[in-house]
Structures are given as structure tokens and as C-alpha cells.
Amino acid sequence: MKQRHLVVVSAGLSQPSSTRLLADQLSAAAVRAAAQLGVTLDVQVIELRDLAHDITDHMLTGFAKPALKQAQDSVAAADALITVTPVFTASYSGLYKSFFDVLEKDTLADKPVLLAATAGTARHSLVLEHALRPLFAYLRATVIPTAVFAASDDWGANSVEGPLRARIDRAAAELAREIEHREPATVTDPFALTTSFEDLMKNL
Template structure:
């Protein structure tokens, strides 16, 4: 089995939240889809609610506290990403956007990403195409075709086998295929020497 890493970004503000519930269902479906392709996913969940103060501090000072730095490093090293945001005033949450604002500009380049959102009403479903997809296109992520939106009505008794379940499974399968066909992500050490000691001495 191939080993790959999946990071799940959940921007829900309450505990528990429908945002985290959708994130968990997507990650479970992605794990199952990847297993069918011979890939084992190591899943790490990042709750932005727990990092809210650190994100603000980073935006004000330019330095990431340790817990935020760990989350940033996890995203950079991930072979795939699932992001889920609640919808406020017809857009993604400010906390969600702020987290991606403090990532390095090249972090998501060609990284497979599954987009998802939650809201109280289906009227907000277009936020996926009008707000999230353009954001991740700007970040040069490899966004999978199917995005997943869940309104309050989607969490009824029939949702397990209903339209939401179908969207979750389809999006998860697309993400798993993108992860499987790529080589594992390698993150360069910014402090690593690119030349031997003798070569460095020659330039003195």
C-alpha cells in the first residue's frame, strides 16, 4: 500500500458543528476511496477555531506561533487537502480566509484540494463556485471537479443515502485519484546546504 497524507481544514466556530461533521464524513470517504486504489491515508484535522488567536497574531506581527506553524507545516507537507467552511453573509468565513492568507504563496501549488461548505439554507450553495473556487484557483491548487455543500436540511434521516451522500462519495473518489497518481510531497529544508563545504570554500 502507498502511504499518503491528507490534511482536513475545518473552519467551524461551534462545538460540535455541522462544518466538522461534513469534514469528518469527507475524510472518511476519501480514506475509503484511497484504500480501493491501494493508498493508505494518514489523516490530520486542523480546527481553525483553536488557532483563531494565533492567526490574528501572525497577521499583526508576521510571525507564526508554534501551534499555527505546525498547522502550516502540515498543509505544506500534505499530499491532499479537504477544506470546509461555514458560510456567513454569502461568503466564506473570515477565519477561513485568514488562515489561507498566512500560508506561503506557493504552499498549495498543484496540491489536490476538495472544497466544501455548510450553511443554514441551500441559497448559499453558489459560494462554492463564486468564492471558494476562484480563491483556490488564485492559489494554484488542483481543485477536484466536485465541491460539496451541505445545508441544514441535508442532515435529515435520509441524508446517509441521499444526494449529500452521493456528492461526498463522488468528491472523495476524485480527491483519492488525484492523490494516488501523484508522487508524495517533499518539502525542502530552507536551511539545508545546497552545496558541499569544499564548494562553499572555493567561493570565498
């Protein structure tokens, strides 16, 4: 079995939240889909609510505190991401956007990302296309075709096993296929020497 690392970024503000519930269902479906392809997914969840103060401090000072730095490093080392945001004022939340603002340049370049959002009404479902997809296109992530939106009505007993379940399973299968055919993610140390000491001496 191949071993890969999946990071789930949840921007829900309440505890519990429908955002985290959707994140958990998506990650569980991705684990099942990946297992069918011979891939074991190690899942790590990052709750942005717990990092809110650190994110703000980073934006003001340019320095990441240990918890935020660990989250940034986890995203950089991930083989794939699932990101879920609540919808505020017809777009992603400020906390969600701020987290991706403080990632290092090119962190998400060519990284598979599954996009998802939650809101009180289905009228906000287009946020996936007019806000989230352009954001991750700018970050040069590889966004899988199916995004998942869940309104309050989708959490009814019949809905969870109906249309929402179908969207979750389809998106998870697409993400699993994207992970399966890729090599494990690698992180380049910006301070690592790319030239040996002997070669440096030759140029003196």
C-alpha cells in the same frame, strides 16, 4: 499499500458543528476510496477555531506561535487537503480566509484540494464557485472537479444517505484518484544548503 497524508481544515465555530461533521464524512469517504486504490491515508484534522487567536496574532506580528506553525507545516507536508468552511454573508468565513492568508507563498501550489462548505440554506451553494474556487485557483492548488455543499436540510435522515452521500462519495473518489497517481509530497527546507562547502570554497 502506499502511505499518504491527508490534512482536513475545518473552519466551524461551534462545537459540535455541521462544518466538522461534513469534514469527517468527507475524510472517511476519502479513506475508503483511497483504500480501494491501494493507498492508506493518514488523516489529520486542523480545527481553525482552536487557532483563531494565533492566526490573528500572526496577521498583526508576522510570527506564528507553535500551534499555528505546526498547522502550517502540516498543510505544507500534506499530500492532499480537504477544506470546509461555513458560509457567512454569502462567502467563506473570515477565519477560514485568514488561515490561508498566513500560509507561506506556494504552500498549496499543485496540491490536490477538495472544497466543501456548509450553510443554513441551499441558496448559498454557489459560494463554492464564486468564492472558494477562485481563491484556490489564485493559490495555484489543484482543485478537484466536485465540490460539496451541505445545507441544514441535507442533514435529515433521508438526505444523508441520498444526494449528499452521493456528492461526498464522488468528491472523495476524485480526490483519492488524484492522490494515488502522485508521488508523496516533499517540503523544501529554505535554509538548506544547495551547494557543498567544498564548492563554495572553490568560488572564493
